[in-house]
């Protein structure tokens with residue numbers, strides 16, 4: 001049997017067997033295109049994007065600064081601890097010399113809108129609303145001052161940041177909000193923290209419905225061992241200083 005004849009024989013044998021898997025694959029790809037959802041949104045290219053991160057001096061904010069700078073972003077870091085922010089900026093430049101974007105930082109107390117550095121920030125592609133405080137204590141014992149402090153830091157502060165930067169967000173911009181599972185489900189002795197994160201969830205769900213062009217992601221994080229729990233304040237405003245046992249178990 002000549003080679004073309006042999007080839008035809010092989011084709012005759014295999015083509016019927018391949019019809020079903022190939023059709024299934026084509027149908028899957030077509031459905032994927034037709035069905036709307038996040039899988040159809042264009043992938044965000046981080047390179048040279050201006051990323052503003054609140055609460056960037058430690059924990060998740062600091063880690064995000066490293067991850068995004070590594071991918072080529074221009075990061076603008078905000079927090080009260082400017083000594084830590086300065087150190088982070090130096091470390092970013094040393095660790096990722098290929099990124100030519102100068103990392104910058106500003107003093108920022110999220111509870112004090114008057115001091116905010118908005119004039120220094122002309123444009124934003126990605127806004128990461130991450131600053132936050134924790135507090136522990138029963139609903140009954142927690143003073144009104146502490147309830148208000150939690151709302152100012154974890155809710156009103158983020159509303160202020162977002163309203164101030166919304167007009168500077170690029171048309172296909174992105175807002176990421178570090179909320180908590182406690183923004184969905186309340187647990188005992190975390191009344192004002194849970195309430196502030198519930199408010200945060202509600203506000204950004206509403207904003208997403210109003211600005212369909214923006215990607216708005218509210219992250220309902222579980223326990224992460226960043227030291228956040230040990231910095232929590234008790235009903236009288238004193239720093240607890242002891243890590244939540246559950247938080248210690250989650251090292252990622």
Ligand SMILES: NC(=O)c1ccc[n+]([C@@H]2O[C@H](COP(=O)([O-])OP(=O)(O)OC[C@H]3O[C@@H](n4cnc5c(N)ncnc54)[C@H](OP(=O)(O)O)[C@@H]3O)[C@@H](O)[C@H]2O)c1
Pocket residue numbers: 054055056057058059060061078079080081082108109110111130131132133153178179180181220221222223224225226227228229231247
């Ligand atoms: N760790 C967890 O288990 C966990 C779980 C769910 C959600 N989260 C959320 O994740 C976010 C980050 O927490 P983290 O775990 O990374 O803890 P973290 O290391 O304590 O980070 C908190 C950040 O917020 C900043 N911040 C606090 N009060 C501020 C204020 N008044 N003005 C401006 N910045 C302020 C702090 O910076 P300065 O003190 O320098 O200002 C710090 O950079 C928080 O929103 C938290 O609610 C954490």
